[in-house]
Amino acid sequence: QVHLVQSGAEVKKPGASVRISCKASGYIFTGYNIYWVRQAPGQGLEWMGWINPNSGTTSYAQKFQGRVSMTRDTSTSTAFMELSWLTSDDTAIYYCAKLRFLEFDSWGQGTLVTVSS
């Protein structure tokens, strides 16, 4: 059974960075892209970017270019998302999700990031 397990909640000050992990199990990690999606309070879902765990290739939404970095460790089947220069607008639940073909068939449990001074 496919599982994506994310790291725990974070509280950060404005200007800081946050790094979230997403550990995959139950499937071949390098076979499927991992996406990162966030949901701010009262808002809809927002795509941030994706990483190909096999090649390490990434694609980031224009909104986050220069501020986000997605990496992976194939030895532990873990994907990482780091977001820097945090502001209160970055307060959100962050999800990793596995793309099967054109749909997300498995999601992490979500990581709440709170940005507050």
Next chain:
Amino acid sequence: EIVLTQSPGTLSLSPGERATVSCRTSQSVSSRYLAWYQHKVGQPPRLLIYGASTRATGIPDRFRGSGSGTDFTLTITRLEPEDFAVYFCQHHGSSPPYTFGQGTKLEI
């Protein structure tokens, strides 16, 4: 960027009734790119429908997806108590950005 507009924003119904959620895209899209998810508070989203009309593994047949072009619909034929949640559509085209509808809250 393809914008997905869902309606209604909130749907108030009772168990046993039929729910219909609409997802309209800002331009015509291939049905293969359209998916539906269920999202409950404190849980990750759950894939319901992909390719506009194919149920994901383990999804009961009361969940039905339909539509083409710019108009897509999620229908829940007989609501069960566990169906009350937020539903959203998603478009994953051949290039980014990959967009989501704003969600429809289905409440009792």
